[in-house]
Amino acid sequence: MKALDSFNPLAVFVYFMASAGIAMFSMDPVILLLSMLGAVTLFVIRREGRQTGTHLFSLFLFLTLTVINPLFQHNGRTVLFVLNDNPITLEALLYGADAAAMVVSVLYWFRSFSSIITSDKLLYLFGLLSPKPALMISMALRFVPLFRMQAKRTDMAQRALGKYKEDNAIDFIRMKLSVFSIMVSWALENGIITADSMAARGYGTGRRTCFSPYKFRPQDALLLGLSLMLAGAVGAAMALGGLEFAFYPTVSKISPDFLRLAAYIAYALLSFLPATIEIGDALKWQYLRSRI
Amino acid sequence: MAILEIKDLSFTYPKQGISALSGVSFEIEKGDFALLCGATGSGKSTLMRLLKREIRPLGELKGEVRFEGKSIDELSERDSAFRVGFVTQKPEQQTVTDKVWHELAFGLENLGLRSDEIRRRVAEMACFFGIEGWFDKKVSELSGGQKQLLNLASVMVMQPDVLLLDEPTAQLDPIAASEFIATVVKLNRELSLTVLMIEHRLEEALPVCDKLIFLKDGALYAFGEMRSCVKSIMRDSEFLNYLPAAVRIFAAVEHGSACPVTVNEGRKYIEAGFDDSIKSLPERETPAHGSTALEFKDVWFRYERNSGDVLRGLSFTLWEGEILCVLGGNGSGKSTMLACAAGLHKPYSGRINVFGKRIKDYKNQMLYKNCLALMPQDVQTVFLRNSVREELEDCDISALPFDLAPYYDMHPYDLSGGQQQLLALAKVLSCKPRLLMLDEPTKGLDANTKAEFAAIIRKLKAAGVTILCVTHDVEFASQLADRAAMFFLGEITSCDETRRFFAANSFYTTSVSRMTRGRYENAVTVEDAVALLKLNGVRK
Numbered sequence: 001m002k003a004l005d006s007f008n009p010l011a012v013f014v015y016f017m018a019s020a021g022i023a024m025f026s027m028d029p030v031i032l033l034l035s036m037l038g039a040v041t042l043f044v045i046r047r048e049g050r051q052t053g054t055h056l057f058s059l060f061l062f063l064t065l066t067v068i069n070p071l072f073q074h075n076g077r078t079v080l081f082v083l084n085d086n087p088i089t090l091e092a093l094l095y096g097a098d099a100a101a102m103v104v105s106v107l108y109w110f111r112s113f114s115s116i117i118t119s120d121k122l123l124y125l126f127g128l129l130s131p132k133p134a135l136m137i138s139m140a141l142r143f144v145p146l147f148r149m150q151a152k153r154t155d156m157a158q159r160a161l162g163k164y165k166e167d168n169a170i171d172f173i174r175m176k177l178s179v180f181s182i183m184v185s186w187a188l189e190n191g192i193i194t195a196d197s198m199a200a201r202g203y204g205t206g207r208r209t210c211f212s213p214y215k216f217r218p219q220d221a222l223l224l225g226l227s228l229m230l231a232g233a234v235g236a237a238m239a240l241g242g243l244e245f246a247f248y249p250t251v252s253k254i255s256p257d258f259l260r261l262a263a264y265i266a267y268a269l270l271s272f273l274p275a276t277i278e279i280g281d282a283l284k285w286q287y288l289r290s291r292i
Numbered sequence: 293m294a295i296l297e298i299k300d301l302s303f304t305y306p307k308q309g310i311s312a313l314s315g316v317s318f319e320i321e322k323g324d325f326a327l328l329c330g331a332t333g334s335g336k337s338t339l340m341r342l343l344k345r346e347i348r349p350l351g352e353l354k355g356e357v358r359f360e361g362k363s364i365d366e367l368s369e370r371d372s373a374f375r376v377g378f379v380t381q382k383p384e385q386q387t388v389t390d391k392v393w394h395e396l397a398f399g400l401e402n403l404g405l406r407s408d409e410i411r412r413r414v415a416e417m418a419c420f421f422g423i424e425g426w427f428d429k430k431v432s433e434l435s436g437g438q439k440q441l442l443n444l445a446s447v448m449v450m451q452p453d454v455l456l457l458d459e460p461t462a463q464l465d466p467i468a469a470s471e472f473i474a475t476v477v478k479l480n481r482e483l484s485l486t487v488l489m490i491e492h493r494l495e496e497a498l499p500v501c502d503k504l505i506f507l508k509d510g511a512l513y514a515f516g517e518m519r520s521c522v523k524s525i526m527r528d529s530e531f532l533n534y535l536p537a538a539v540r541i542f543a544a545v546e547h548g549s550a551c552p553v554t555v556n557e558g559r560k561y562i563e564a565g566f567d568d569s570i571k572s573l574p575e576r577e578t579p580a581h582g583s584t585a586l587e588f589k590d591v592w593f594r595y596e597r598n599s600g601d602v603l604r605g606l607s608f609t610l611w612e613g614e615i616l617c618v619l620g621g622n623g624s625g626k627s628t629m630l631a632c633a634a635g636l637h638k639p640y641s642g643r644i645n646v647f648g649k650r651i652k653d654y655k656n657q658m659l660y661k662n663c664l665a666l667m668p669q670d671v672q673t674v675f676l677r678n679s680v681r682e683e684l685e686d687c688d689i690s691a692l693p694f695d696l697a698p699y700y701d702m703h704p705y706d707l708s709g710g711q712q713q714l715l716a717l718a719k720v721l722s723c724k725p726r727l728l729m730l731d732e733p734t735k736g737l738d739a740n741t742k743a744e745f746a747a748i749i750r751k752l753k754a755a756g757v758t759i760l761c762v763t764h765d766v767e768f769a770s771q772l773a774d775r776a777a778m779f780f781l782g783e784i785t786s787c788d789e790t791r792r793f794f795a796a797n798s799f800y801t802t803s804v805s806r807m808t809r810g811r812y813e814n815a816v817t818v819e820d821a822v823a824l825l826k827l828n829g830v831r832k
Contacts, residue, residue: 138390153668157670159636160635200373201399205403209400211401211411
C-alpha cells in the first residue's frame with residue numbers, strides 16, 4: 001500500500017487529469033520537461049510494474065518520435081543536412097523532441113494512474129456521474145464469470161455424454177450452437193432469481209443512494225484543492241497567452257516575464273506533488289520505525 | 293403477539309386446476325425458529341413466497357397474511373421490503389453485484405441511507421458473520437458456502453424482523469451447511485430474529501427449532517411445538533424419513549415415552565433402555581472380486597502448470613458390479629477425479645484404465661458408447677432442449693427403472709430438483725453405460741426422493757452396472773455403497789467395506805454410528821441399530 005492508494009479516487013482522478021491534461025495542451029518545452037520529470041519520478045518512486053523494461057521502451061519511443069518528425073516535416077530555417085533532396089531542419093527535430101516528450105510523459109502519468117485507480121475505483125468514479133449504469137456494470141461484472149463457468153460446465157457434461165464426435169466440424173459447430181442456445185435460456189432463468197433477490201431487498205422502492213467505501217478526508221481536500229488551484233494558475237497563464245511557443249520558422253526564445261515564470265513554478269509544484277506525497281509518507285514511516 | 297399470522301390461505305397458479313395451497317392457517321410468534329417441511333411439490337416454496345409481497349407469484353389468492361397484526365398488503369413498500377428478509381437456495385444467482393462489499397451495501401443503498409450509515413451497518417454485519425477476511429474480494433472467488441453466508445449477511449444488514457429461508461443449504465456441502473445453520477441459530481438466539489426456514493437437512497435443523505410445520509399436498513398436515521409435532525407425525529411412514537435418526541430408531545423399537553431427537557439424546561436413550569450383550573451384527577460377506585471396471589494407478593493432475601496438484605498419486609480399483617462411494621471435503625479433488633476418469637482432463641502422470649484398457653486407446657468416442665457415463669453435479673448442464681420430450685428424443689428410454697411421461701411437456705428447468713435428477717439420469721443412461729459415475733447425486737433432494745434415488749441405483753446395480761458415486765452425504769453412502777472410501781488431499785486415504793468403514797470413522801460417519809459408538813460395534817444405519825436393539829432386547 002502506497003500513500004496515494006489511500007487517497008479518495010476523485011481527488012486522484014482530478015490530479016491526473018490536471019497534470020496530464022496540461023502536458024497534452026501545452027507545447028512549451030519547459031512545461032513538458034517538468035511533466036516528464038514529475039511523471040518519471042512518481043513512476044520510479046512507486047516501483048510499479050517492470051521498471052527497466054518500461055524505461056527502455058519509453059526511450060525507444062522518444063527517440064523514434066523525435067527522428068520521425070524531421071523526416072516528414074521540412075519547415076524551419078536552420079538546415080542541418082540534406083537527405084534525398086529533402087532538408088532536415090533543427091526546428092523540425094526540436095519539434096519532434098517536444099511532441100515525443102509530451103507523448104512519453106503522458107504515458108508515464110497514465111501508468112501511475114492505472115496502478116492507483118483500480119477497476120472498482122474507476123467504477124466508483126463512474127457511479128458519481130450516474131449511479132444506474134454503474135450498478136449495471138457491477139452486475140455485468142458479476143454475471144460474465146458466472147455465465148462462462150456454466151457454459152464450460154455444460155460443454156464438459158455434453159462431452160462426457162459423447163455428444164461431440166471426433167473429426168466432424170459440422171457436428172462440432174452444431175453442438176456448440178446448442179450449448180449456446182441453452183445458455184441463453186439459463187441466463188434468462190437465472191435473471192429471474194436475481195430480479196427476485198433485488199426486489200426482495202427493496203430495489204426500486206425509493207431513491208437509491210450510492211455507497212462508496214472511500215471516505216473524503218482532509219488530505220483528499222488538500223490534494224484536490226492544490227490540483228485545482230495550480231492547474232487553474234497554469235490554465236490562466238495559457239489563456240492569457242503567457243505560454244505561447246512556436247517552433248517554425250524559428251524556435252522562439254523563452255522570455256522571463258512574470259506570467260511565464262509563475263506558470264512554470266505552478267506547474268513544477270503540480271508535477272512533483274504526488275512524488276512529494278509518496279516521499280513524505282515513506283520518510284514518516286522511516287521516522288516512526290527509527291523511534292521503536 | 294404473533295408476528296406472522298397466516299389465515300386460511302389458499303392459492304392457485306394460473307391455468308391450473310388444482311390449488312397449490314388450500315386453507316393453510318398457523319401463527320408464528322416473535323423470536324420463533326420455525327421449520328417448514330414437506331415433500332417436493334407440497335407447496336412449501338409457494339407458501340413462503342406468499343409471505344413476502346415483492347416475490348409473490350401470480351395467481352388466485354384467498355385468505356390473508358398478517359405481519360404484526362396488519363395485512364401485508366397494507367404495509368408500506370419500505371416495511372414490506374426491509375422488515376421481511378428472504379434468502380433462496382441458489383447461492384450464485386441471488387447475488388447482484390460483483391464485489392462482496394457492494395453486495396452487503398446493496399439493500400442499504402435501496403433504502404436510501406447515507407454512506408456513513410451504510411458503512412457502520414456493513415462493518416457491524418461483516419464482523420458478526422466473520423467475513424472481514426474476504427470483504428474486498430470478488431463474489432465469483434468465494435466458495436458456495438461463503439456465497440450463501442454473504443447472501444444471508446446482505447439481507448441481515450437491513451435489520452429485518454422476520455427471515456424467510458427457502459432451502460438455503462440445498463446446494464452446500466455438509467460442513468458449509470452446518471456452518472450456515474449455526475449462523476441462523478445464532479441470529480435467532482442472540483438477536484431474537486424470527487426465522488421461518490424450509491429445510492431438508494432435519495438431522496441438524498430439527499433439534500434447534502421451536503416449531504414445526506408440515507405440509508402435505510398443499511394443506512397443513514401438522515403444526516406445533518417441535519417435540520409434540522415430531523410425536524404426532526412419527527407414525528406416518530411418509531414423513532418418517534425426514535426425521536432425525538434418533539427419532540426413527542425410537543419409532544421402530546417402540547419403547548419408552550420420551551422421544552430422543554439429537555445424537556446425544558439418542559445415545560442416552562439407547563444406553564438407558566437396552567441391553568448390550570450382543571455387540572455387533574454379523575459381518576456382511578464381501579463378494580469375490582470380478583474383473584476391474586476402473587483403475588487409477590499413481591495418477592497426478594493439476595489444472596495449470598503453476599497451480600498445485602489436485603490429484604496426488606491417486607491409486608484405487610473399482611471392481612465390476614460394485615457400488616463404491618467416495619466421501620471427502622469440498623475442494624479435495626473428488627470431482628476432478630471423475631473428470632479424469634471420464635477423459636475430460638488428462639493427468640500429467642500415471643495411468644487410468646477403464647475396463648482394462650487405457651483411456652487414450654478408446655478412439656472415436658468409444659469411451660462414451662456402452663462404456664462409461666458421468667452425471668455431473670449440476671444436472672442442469674446436461675439439458676440442451678426446451679422440453680423433456682425433446683430432451684429424450686434420441687434416447688432409448690424403454691429400459692428405464694422410472695417413468696418420466698408425466699413431465700413430457702415441461703421445460704427441464706421447471707422440474708423440481710428430484711425430477712431434474714431423474715431426467716439427467718435418463719439422458720446419461722441412454723449411452724448404455726457399464727460404468728456409471730455420479731457426482732453429488734443427492735444435492736438438494738428431500739429424504740423420500742433420496743430413498744427413491746437410492747432404490748433406482750440399486751436396480752441399476754442389479755442390472756449389472758458398476759457405480760462410482762462421489763458424495764458428501766454419509767447417510768446416503770451408508771445405505772447405498774458396497775464399499776466406501778475417504779478422499780483427502782488428492783488421494784484416497786482409506787477404503788473399506790461400508791459398515792466397517794463407517795464404524796471405524798469417528799467424525800466423518802453417520803449419526804447412528806456416533807450414537808452407538810463404544811456400546812455396539814458396527815451399527816451404521818437406522819436399520820442396523822434397530823436390528824441390534826431388537827436382538828438385545830429391553831434392559832430389565
